[in-house]
Amino acid sequence: MENAQQHIETLAVHAGYTHDLPSGDVTPPIHLSTTFARQPDGTLGDYVYTRTHNPNRQAVEQKLAALEGAALALAFSSGMAAIKAVLETVLAPGDHIVLPDDCYHGTRALVSELLSRWGITWSLADMSDPAQVAAVLRPDTRLVWMETPSNPLLKVTDLTAIVALCRPRQMITVCDSTFATPLLQRPLDLGVDVVIHAATKFFGGHSDLLGGVLMTRQAERFGPGLMAAQRTGGAVLSPFDSWLLYRSLATFPLRFRAQCATAEVVAAYLATHPAIERVYYPGLPDHPGHEIASRQMQGGYGSILSVLVRGGQEAAMQFCGRLRVFRHATSLGGVESLVEHRRSVEGAYPISPDHLIRISIGLEHPEDLLEDLRVALG
Ligand SMILES: *Cc1c(COP(=O)(O)O)cnc(C)c1O
Numbered sequence: 182m183e184n185a186q187q188h189i190e191t192l193a194v195h196a197g198y199t200h201d202l203p204s205g206d207v208t209p210p211i212h213l214s215t216t217f218a219r220q221p222d223g224t225l226g227d228y229v230y231t232r233t234h235n236p237n238r239q240a241v242e243q244k245l246a247a248l249e250g251a252a253l254a255l256a257f258s259s260g261m262a263a264i265k266a267v268l269e270t271v272l273a274p275g276d277h278i279v280l281p282d283d284c285y286h287g288t289r290a291l292v293s294e295l296l297s298r299w300g301i302t303w304s305l306a307d308m309s310d311p312a313q314v315a316a317v318l319r320p321d322t323r324l325v326w327m328e329t330p331s332n333p334l335l336k337v338t339d340l341t342a343i344v345a346l347c348r349p350r351q352m353i354t355v356c357d358s359t360f361a362t363p364l365l366q367r368p369l370d371l372g373v374d375v376v377i378h379a380a381t382k383f384f385g386g387h388s389d390l391l392g393g394v395l396m397t398r399q400a401e402r403f404g405p406g407l408m409a410a411q412r413t414g415g416a417v418l419s420p421f422d423s424w425l426l427y428r429s430l431a432t433f434p435l436r437f438r439a440q441c442a443t444a445e446v447v448a449a450y451l452a453t454h455p456a457i458e459r460v461y462y463p464g465l466p467d468h469p470g471h472e473i474a475s476r477q478m479q480g481g482y483g484s485i486l487s488v489l490v491r492g493g494q495e496a497a498m499q500f501c502g503r504l505r506v507f508r509h510a511t512s513l514g515g516v517e518s519l520v521e522h523r524r525s526v527e528g529a530y531p532i533s534p535d536h537l538i539r540i541s542i543g544l545e546h547p548e549d550l551l552e553d554l555r556v557a558l559g
Pocket residue numbers: 259260261262285287328332357359360379380381382391392393
């Protein structure tokens with residue numbers, strides 16, 4: 182069924198499912214069994230135990246690999262589990278790594294609270310400026326972590342420029358591509374070693390599953406270590422969540438395209454609204470990363486934007502409270518539009534100004550969203 186020449190919409194529907202069940206199921210059944218019988222002579226079948234192999238997880242991993250153009254995809258029980266798996270696989274005690282200065286707060290907490298106990302050290306850099314990244318590289322730097330566009334400041338990293346810095350120094354590059362997805366951005370094509378996604382966000386798309394995925398083209402180099410981190414580490418995507426994710430991915434390209442188109446309309450509206458001090462959206466021509474984003478991302482700039490509300494934190498919270506279509510909740514990438522006061526959930530590593538509201542655009546009609554914003558901004 183799979184064909185590298187097929188378009189992403191077709192792969193999103195068909196990749197990963199072999200249609201070889203005697204019942205002729207057109208959509209995959211859910212294999213909840215944790216254990217699988219051996220042959221009469223005692224030989225092991227294709228499946229033995231669900232932590233190591235499960236038909237639903239295998240199907241969704243193959244679909245994810247097809248979408249990203251990867252040789253290997255591994256699905257985890259959350260985005261954070263995927264992030265932890267790649268870091269614990271490629272790092273050795275004493276290694277130094279570079280993180281974006283506005284890194285997803287969970288990644289930052291993982292490194293500073295868990296990995297620091299194993300002697301991992303880190304530097305922060307503004308990834309939108311390759312010179313600042315070059316300035317913090319050290320002989321013992323093993324890995325450079327990128328996240329573009331970033332959460333929640335929507336900073337854009339020039340992946341090609343950072344890969345050009347790291348490759349000659351044998352440093353591993355990882356990109357958290359959650360905000361862009363393979364519909365808009367293909368880090369593996371640009372030479373990035375490993376891509377991670379919080380599948381919880383756009384891939385799942387309905388705010389009803391938690392999952393993460395690691396993908397690479399270098400299956401021989403990274404495969405054994407990453408598979409051990411997944412299967413022996415044990416934080417695997419469950420059969421039901423694998424099935425849900427497989428199903429959600431079928432509509433992902435269409436959903437995300439529509440969400441991006443609406444986000445552009447909302448960003449343009451808010452950029453001229455007197456109650457808004459600033460809009461962070463890479464699609465706006467005055468965004469500092471607009472030029473790189475236009476080159477690096479195809480077909481849109483994503484469906485996440487952040488705004489600074491005039492009047493400080495209280496005004497920002499009141500704005501959220503007056504919205505009727507948008508809900509005030511964390512997370513992003515679902516069919517429902519959400520707003521969030523970021524600073525209050527960033528824990529020990531706050532990076533957002535206290536009047537910043539992050540906006541995740543869903544699938545509602547753009548006019549209804551604009552009307553909701555108009556009323557709430559007063
Ligand atoms: C949500 C998110 C994560 C973490 O994913 P979980 O599924 O919540 O563990 C990592 N990176 C980015 C950019 C995210 O938005």
